[in-house]
Amino acid sequence: DAKTTQPPSMDCAEGRAANLPCNHSTISGNEYVYWYRQIHSQGPQYIIHGLKNNETNEMASLIITEDRKSSTLILPHATLRDTAVYYCIAVIFGNEKLTFGTGTRLTIIP
Amino acid sequence: DGGITQSPKYLFRKEGQNVTLSCEQNLNHDAMYWYRQDPGQGLRLIYYSQIVNDFQKGDIAEGYSVSREKKESFPLTVTSAQKNPTAFYLCASSLTGTGTDEQYFGPGTRLTVT
Numbered sequence: 001d002a003k004t005t006q007p008p009s010m011d012c013a014e015g016r017a018a019n020l021p022c023n024h025s026t027i028s029g030n031e032y033v034y035w036y037r038q039i040h041s042q043g044p045q046y047i048i049h050g051l052k053n054n055e056t057n058e059m060a061s062l063i064i065t066e067d068r069k070s071s072t073l074i075l076p077h078a079t080l081r082d083t084a085v086y087y088c089i090a091v092i093f094g095n096e097k098l099t100f101g102t103g104t105r106l107t108i109i110p
Numbered sequence: 111d112g113g114i115t116q117s118p119k120y121l122f123r124k125e126g127q128n129v130t131l132s133c134e135q136n137l138n139h140d141a142m143y144w145y146r147q148d149p150g151q152g153l154r155l156i157y158y159s160q161i162v163n164d165f166q167k168g169d170i171a172e173g174y175s176v177s178r179e180k181k182e183s184f185p186l187t188v189t190s191a192q193k194n195p196t197a198f199y200l201c202a203s204s205l206t207g208t209g210t211d212e213q214y215f216g217p218g219t220r221l222t223v224t
Contacts, residue, residue, distance in 0.1 A: 032210055043114075043200050043215030044153070087152065094208050097168065100145075100152030 002027040002090035009105040018075040020104050022088030025069040030093045033064060035073045037084040038103070044087065047073065083108045113137065114216035116201050121221045123195075131186045131219045133201035139214070141207025142184035146170060147198040147218075159184055160207040188221065195223045 005023040012018040024033065034049040048055055048062045050071070055062045061074040075082055087103040114135045123129045135142065141160045145153040145168075155168030159178040173192025178184055184203075188195045200218045204211040 034212070036213075041198075041218070041220075043202070043218050044213075045215070046212035049210060049212065091210070093210065097155055097158065098143075098153070098213065099169075100154075102150070102152050 002031055004088045004090055004101060006086070006088050006101065006104045008102065009107070011107050011109055012075075012078045014080060014108050014110050015077055018078040018082065018106060018108070020073040020075075020086050020088075020106065021070065022073070023070045024088070024090050027068050027090050028092070031090045032093065033062065033068075033071050034089045034091050034098070035060070035062065036087045036089065036100075037082075038087070039081075039084045044100075047086075049091075078106075078108045080108050080110065082106065114201060114203055114214055116199075116216040116219050118219060119217065121219055123221070123223050125223055126190045127223075128190060129188050129195075129221065129223075131188065131199055131201075131221070133184045133186065133216060134182055135184075135203045135214075135216075136182060137203055137205075137214065138181070139203035139205050140181070141204045141211075142178065143202040143204075143213065144168075144174070144176065144184070144186045145200045145202065147200060153200060156186065158207070188223075195221060197221060 035047040036044040038044040050062045064071045085103040143158040144156040157176040159165035175187045201216045202213040204213045
């Protein structure tokens, strides 16, 4: 699985868009980009995933660069409840094993 | 409500004792997983199972054992052979364990061994 690199921490003002970057320069053609988040002392929660097209759901948007070497998770209107650790993971199609790094600790500031 | 339950939330054991952590799901998912999380770290895969009566080792299986006798249940035993068992243990499930199914996580069990 491709290694992903994320900044260790970020702050965002409440009500603003939170943009979380992820680098995956060694990603292969059959690897998807997944995002999960973990609120303190809880189990991780799935957010969104994509292969090469941009994706949007009720929680977030995922923007993947054309060369697929990086992506950005966008939380359009951050709230205090979005404070969590966000994990970007590259997952090979058909491989159910997830490898979590240390993620980005996002703090939403009132 | 559909979901994954883990019990207990907190567990304390003496060194040298085996302990079994419970994980149950009513999502009708085929695949189930166990992860370990240490403070400030990401999750590491211990064991996973794609089907009843079958399971595979993950990245850190030594000192752990599992069983999958029922689709709904995937208990994890932390044996006395596990050198550093104190950790946060998370169970997850996914629809098929293949393709692009997202994993659904339980609330976790925090195990402390002294």
